[in-house]
Amino acid sequence: MWIKVTFRAMCSLIFLSATSCTWEQMTPQFDCSVSPVQLELIDSNDSECGVSDGSFTVQASGGEPPYTISSESATNSEGVFENVPAGNYTVLVTDANDCSEELNVEIQNANGVNLTKIETLIAGCQSNDGGIEVIATGGVEPYLYTLNGGSEQASNVFSALSSGSHTIGITDQEGCSVTGNVQVLSGVSYSSSIEKIIKNNCTSCHGVSASPSFDSYDEIRAHAASIKRVTGNKSMPRGATISQDEIDRIACWVDDGALSN
Known part of the structure; x- marks a missing residue:
């Protein structure tokens, strides 16, 4: 089997072979740890x-x-x-x-209500099992709470939430208000889920000597957005098929921030 290796600008590599190990050319990622x-x-x-x-x-x-x-x-x-x-x-x-x-x-509000603490529950991937509990202090109680600009409520707990960014609003009895943003995570794990999907389906083409390589967490994280995109539109992986559940888990993990969890 012949493998043609073509060198491009900025040291990008494209590998062509009979096993269809081809991928769209990705700009090499700068190693931010060198100069953070x-x-x-x-x-x-x-x-x-x-x-x-x-x-x-x-x-x-x-x-x-x-x-x-x-x-x-x-x-x-x-x-x-x-x-x-x-x-x-x-x-x-x-x-x-x-x-x-x-x-x-x-x-902070110099003379009113302030957001002290936010607790969250994971939502699950493509699920609505997330929750937010808000702790506020200062100002004049009782407080009224809003989620994402919705209707006011007396309870400081919000449930049945999807993963993603949410905005909390708190208003006291004198009309003083404060807002805060919080991310509810899907909870998809890299070590128990994403790593296996990548290793089982992608490293035959994106191994140690390939560019880009998906041999380590740092390399996978550096290309997380691209991996989400090409698996989402089903142009990758070449020569393998991953399920919709696996595609969804990749997207949820990337949206969580591509965590090393």
């Missing part, structure tokens, strides 16, 4: 209740500038976020190598 990007909170100011006058400043370092820094309130390159209401913010920095880092920043 970092994000640090420099300053923050709480907001007065009912007024969007809070602020926070973060600073990016490492990696490869320029940086793009984003949160729920804005996107910029300076890391300065002003005129923000009370709430929990997820700040994401991405550098020129597409390496990223996250930082959670809390802006």
Whole structure:
């Protein structure tokens, strides 16, 4: 059996063989552990209740500038976020190598209700078994709670939820409010589920000497989004068939953040 190896720009490889070990060319992923990007909170100011006058400043370092820094309130390159209401913010920095880092920043109500703690239950893949329990303090009780901008309720517990990002809102008796974002996970495990699917169906073509290689968790995680896409549209794996349940589990694992769980 002859195997033709073609070298492309940026050291991409395409392998052609009689066993149909072909795949769409993927841009090699930069190893972010070589030069990790970092994000640090420099300053923050709480907001007065009912007024969007809070602020926070973060600073990016490492990696490869320029940086793009984003949160729920804005996107910029300076890391300065002003005129923000009370709430929990997820700040994401991405550098020129597409390496990223996250930082959670809390802006509290200076004189009102605040979100203290959120507990979650896993939802399962393609299921609605998830749950959220919210703990709030401050302000004037009793509180009213909302989920994803829906109707207010007196209970601090939400059930029958699908996996994904959810927004919690809390309002006290004086009309002071705060919001927070939380991710409910599907709970799909890499070690007991995804690793077996990849090893059994993909490594005959994406072995140690291939590019891209799916021989380790780090390599699989680096290509997680592409793996979700090509298994979802059923263009991969070549020469093998995976079930819809396996396709769904890959998608759920990637949407959870491609965790090493």
